[in-house]
Amino acid sequence: MKNLKHIFIALLIIVISGLSSYYLEPNNPIMMTISFLIIGFFIFNLIIRKTLSFKNYFTSQYNLLTTKFRSEKLYDIPKELMFEKVIEVINNSNFKLVETDKDKFEILAISTITFKSWGENLYISFEAEGNETIMKFCSATLFQIYSWGKNEKNITNLLNEIESSLII
Amino acid sequence: MAIVVNLDVMLAKRKMKLKELSEKVGVSTVNLSILKQGKVKAIRFSTLDSICLALDCQPGDILEYVE
Numbered sequence: 001m002k003n004l005k006h007i008f009i010a011l012l013i014i015v016i017s018g019l020s021s022y023y024l025e026p027n028n029p030i031m032m033t034i035s036f037l038i039i040g041f042f043i044f045n046l047i048i049r050k051t052l053s054f055k056n057y058f059t060s061q062y063n064l065l066t067t068k069f070r071s072e073k074l075y076d077i078p079k080e081l082m083f084e085k086v087i088e089v090i091n092n093s094n095f096k097l098v099e100t101d102k103d104k105f106e107i108l109a110i111s112t113i114t115f116k117s118w119g120e121n122l123y124i125s126f127e128a129e130g131n132e133t134i135m136k137f138c139s140a141t142l143f144q145i146y147s148w149g150k151n152e153k154n155i156t157n158l159l160n161e162i163e164s165s166l167i168i
Numbered sequence: 169m170a171i172v173v174n175l176d177v178m179l180a181k182r183k184m185k186l187k188e189l190s191e192k193v194g195v196s197t198v199n200l201s202i203l204k205q206g207k208v209k210a211i212r213f214s215t216l217d218s219i220c221l222a223l224d225c226q227p228g229d230i231l232e233y234v235e
Contacts, residue, residue: 077207084198166209168199 009146041065042143049142052099052108055123058140067147071137071155079105079128082135086124089165093158095122111154118143120151122158172232173206178223192222 045066048054058066075082083105090097095109105126113119119142127134137158139151179189186204190197195215202208216227223230 077202077205081198081201081205081207085202088196088198163209165199166202166207168195168203168208168211168215 045142049110049121050098052101052106058121059123059138065145067141067144069139069151069155073135073159074132075135076132078131079126079133082133083126086162089162093161095158117150120154170233170235172234173203173230174232175204175230178225178229182223189222193218
């Protein structure tokens with residue numbers, strides 16, 4: 001099902017690209033404005049991504065220009081310890097730790113922009129449930145309406161790294 | 169849980185802080201705290217070996233089976 005969705009999106013991109021010669025004309029003011037807005041939006045997101053203050057902006061369901069992937073995991077380790085543990089794991093992973101909030105128990109990590117990826121913001125929050133901790137992950141793309149499943153894969157990789165780090 | 173970790177007891181007996189043990193063993197304090205609470209998934213022989221060496225004790229002093 002997921003592959004079908006990817007194929008459909010790929011076909012849609014090909015169709016839009018194929019039709020571009022009909023609607024793209026040199027020096028067309030409308031297209032210039034749209035291009036300017038897209039670049040501006042990208043730069044704006046790039047500037048504000050490195051702070052937890054804009055968490056709601058990136059993770060909001062109304063922000064249609066970023067793709068979100070949410071996941072939860074329960075650990076039988078106290079919240080304070082789990083918080084420190086995840087920071088340690090992120091520092092040894094492909095993610096870059098950007099900001100932590102010890103009062104709110106929130107972490108922001110980012111993946112860098114590469115040829116394969118526009119980059120993503122990973123927000124992790126911790127909720128205590130007795131002596132256990134519920135970790136809530138939300139991965140938001142920086143500038144991508146559709147994700148090809150990379151955020152899901154990155155969260156799975158990070159969870160695997162957390163699991164393997166519990167073998168000391 | 170059937171296996172009880174008595175690391176805190178051994179640390180108290182040796183009058184050693186967790187941070188000190190962490191430096192001697194080369195395992196982070198976070199990992200040792202998780203081990204102390206018995207929440208780790210597994211412990212490597214090499215880690216156990218280092219802990220026993222640092223605390224001058226036997227594995228049985230740290231790990232105990234309780235029914």
